[in-house]
Amino acid sequence: MFKPTLAIVVPCYNEEEVLPETIRRLRELREQLIEEQLISSKSALLFVDDGSRDDTWKIIYKASLRHPEVKGLKLAHNAGHQNALLAGLFAAKRHADCLISIDADLQDDVAAIREFVQKFREGYDIVYGVRRRRDADTWFKRHTAQGFYRLMKAFGVDLVYNHADYRLMSRRAVDALEQFGEVNLFLRGIVPLLGFRSATVYYDRKERLAGKTKYPLKKMIAFALDGVTSFSVTPIRFISLVGFLSFAISLMFGAYFLFLKWAGHTETGWTSLITSIWLLGGLQLMALGLIGEYVGKIYKETKRRPRYIIDLDLWNWPLPQRLSPAAPPEEGGAAEWPRS
Numbered sequence: 001m002f003k004p005t006l007a008i009v010v011p012c013y014n015e016e017e018v019l020p021e022t023i024r025r026l027r028e029l030r031e032q033l034i035e036e037q038l039i040s041s042k043s044a045l046l047f048v049d050d051g052s053r054d055d056t057w058k059i060i061y062k063a064s065l066r067h068p069e070v071k072g073l074k075l076a077h078n079a080g081h082q083n084a085l086l087a088g089l090f091a092a093k094r095h096a097d098c099l100i101s102i103d104a105d106l107q108d109d110v111a112a113i114r115e116f117v118q119k120f121r122e123g124y125d126i127v128y129g130v131r132r133r134r135d136a137d138t139w140f141k142r143h144t145a146q147g148f149y150r151l152m153k154a155f156g157v158d159l160v161y162n163h164a165d166y167r168l169m170s171r172r173a174v175d176a177l178e179q180f181g182e183v184n185l186f187l188r189g190i191v192p193l194l195g196f197r198s199a200t201v202y203y204d205r206k207e208r209l210a211g212k213t214k215y216p217l218k219k220m221i222a223f224a225l226d227g228v229t230s231f232s233v234t235p236i237r238f239i240s241l242v243g244f245l246s247f248a249i250s251l252m253f254g255a256y257f258l259f260l261k262w263a264g265h266t267e268t269g270w271t272s273l274i275t276s277i278w279l280l281g282g283l284q285l286m287a288l289g290l291i292g293e294y295v296g297k298i299y300k301e302t303k304r305r306p307r308y309i310i311d312l313d314l315w316n317w318p319l320p321q322r323l324s325p326a327a328p329p330e331e332g333g334a335a336e337w338p339r340s
C-alpha cells in the first residue's frame with residue numbers, strides 16, 4: 001500500500017506560549033500515523049517563524065536539533081499569515097507527496113489529519129477542513145467571520161464556507177499554486193481555482209491552547225478587504241451603478257426644478273442644495289477610495305516584490321545556521337561560508 005510522505009506546515013507568529021505543546025502533539029500524531037502505516041517515516045513537521053519577536057524561533061530551532069522530524073524555516077520579517085504559509089509550502093514540497101497547513105494554536109482539531117491523509121490516498125488532491133461548529137470562538141469572531149463568507153459570496157468569490165487555512169494539498173497542487181505569480185495572494189480564493197479533485201473533512205473548532213489571537217480587528221478588516229479586492233470587481237461595478245443612479249436622479253430633479261421655475265414657485269431651498277453637495281461629495285470620495293484600493297493593488301503587483309524573504313531554512317539549506325545568533329557557533333566559522 002502506498003505510504004505518502006506527509007509534511008505538516010505550521011506558520012507561527014509570536015507563539016512561544018503554545019508552541020512546545022503544538023510540537024509535542026503534532027509529533028505524537030505523526031508517530032501514530034506512521035505506526036498505522038498511513039504515512040511514510042520520512043514525514044516531517046515544518047514550523048515557519050514569521051518574524052516573531054519572542055522566543056518562537058529558539059523553540060523551533062532547539063526542537064529541530066532534538067528531533068530530526070522537526071524542521072524550521074525562519075522568515076526575515078513578519079510577512080503575514082498567508083505568506084508565511086506559502087513560504088512553508090514551497091520549502092516543504094520537494095520533500096513531500098502531500099502537505100497539510102495548520103495554525104500553531106491548534107484550534108483546528110489535529111485528529112482530522114488522519115482523515116485528510118485517507119482522502120489523499122483515495123485520490124483527492126485537495127482536502128478542505130471545514131468547521132462544523134464555532135462554539136469556542138467569541139460571539140464577535142463568529143459573526144464577523146461568517147459575515148465575511150457571506151460578503152465574499154455576494155461579491156461572487158468562490159470560497160469554501162467555514163474553511164480556513166486548514167487543508168491538505170498534494171505536491172502537484174502546490175506546484176500549481178506556485179505558478180500564480182500575484183503578490184496579493186488570498187489562498188482561500190485561489191485553491192478552489194486550481195480545479196483539482198477536492199474533498200471535505202468536518203471537524204470541531206476549539207479554543208486557542210494558549211496565547212492571544214494574532215488577528216486583531218485591524219488585521220481582520222485588512223484581510224477581508226484584500227480578499228474582496230483580489231478576486232472581485234463587483235465593488236467597482238457597484239460604485240459605477242451608484243454613480244449612474246445618482247446621475248439619473250439628478251436629471252429628474254433638474255427637470256422638476258425647471259418645471260417649478262416655469263410654474264413660478266422658485267423657493268428651491270438651501271437645504272436640498274447643501275444635502276446634495278454632501279451626498280455627492282461623499283459618494284465621490286468613496287468611489288475614489290475604492291478605485292485607489294485597486295490601483296494600489298496594481299501598483300504592488302507591478303513592483304513584483306518578493307512575498308517573503310527567507311532568513312534561515314534548516315531543511316533545504318542548512319549551511320547558514322552558523323551565521324545565526326540563535327545557533328551555536330561551530331569551528332570553521334563564518335569565513336568558510338560563501339557570500340554571494
Ligand code: UDP
Pocket residue numbers: 010011012013014015050078079080081084102103104105107212213214215
Ligand atoms: N500568524 C502568522 N503571521 C501573522 C499572524 C498570524 O504566521 O502575521 C499565524 C499564527 O501564529 C497562527 C495562525 O497564523 O498560527 C493563525 O493566527 P491566529 O490563530 O492568531 O488567528 P485566529 O485563529 O484568531 O483567526
Ligand code: MG
Pocket residue numbers: 103105107208213
Ligand atoms: Mg487561531
